[in-house]
Amino acid sequence: MSKQINFDLSAVAEGGLQEKLDRALDQVTENIMDPNTDQTKKRKITINLVFEPSKSGDAVDVDIQTKISLVPETGVGTTMLIGRDGKGKAVVNELKSGTPGQTFIDPDDGEVKTDTGVPVADIEKEQKVIDLQKKKG
Numbered sequence: 195m196s197k198q199i200n201f202d203l204s205a206v207a208e209g210g211l212q213e214k215l216d217r218a219l220d221q222v223t224e225n226i227m228d229p230n231t232d233q234t235k236k237r238k239i240t241i242n243l244v245f246e247p248s249k250s251g252d253a254v255d256v257d258i259q260t261k262i263s264l265v266p267e268t269g270v271g272t273t274m275l276i277g278r279d280g281k282g283k284a285v286v287n288e289l290k291s292g293t294p295g296q297t298f299i300d301p302d303d304g305e306v307k308t309d310t311g312v313p314v315a316d317i318e319k320e321q322k323v324i325d326l327q328k329k330k331g
Contacts, residue, residue: 238263
């Protein structure tokens with residue numbers, strides 16, 4: 195007595211398994227093509243078929259699942275400056291100039307800015323800088 199198993203993966207569950215595999219392949223392909231991920235790392239698709247036989251043994255329920263292992267996006271880093279303001283309140287700002295305390299010219303707008311990206315002209319207006327070289331008249 196020979197047994198023949200008829201289990202066409204593309205036809206199982208009226209094509210449901212093939213749909214799951216197609217969606218998983220789409221996600222893997224998008225993840226590989228994403229410039230924010232490492233394209234050289236491996237991705238994985240796992241198809242799980244869980245068989246639950248009936249009590250009589252003449253039928254079996256099959257649960258079909260796919261599991262996808264993608265590569266996470268590459269992280270980005272920055273440097274934050276921390277300290278306290280004049281009232282003792284903690285403050286945090288991103289370092290924009292590359293060196294704490296150094297001003298820089300912003301390439302986007304050409305303005306001179308502090309190490310945290312605040313325009314120097316705005317600070318001078320707020321603090322009413324005294325021009326010691328200005329002649330009294």
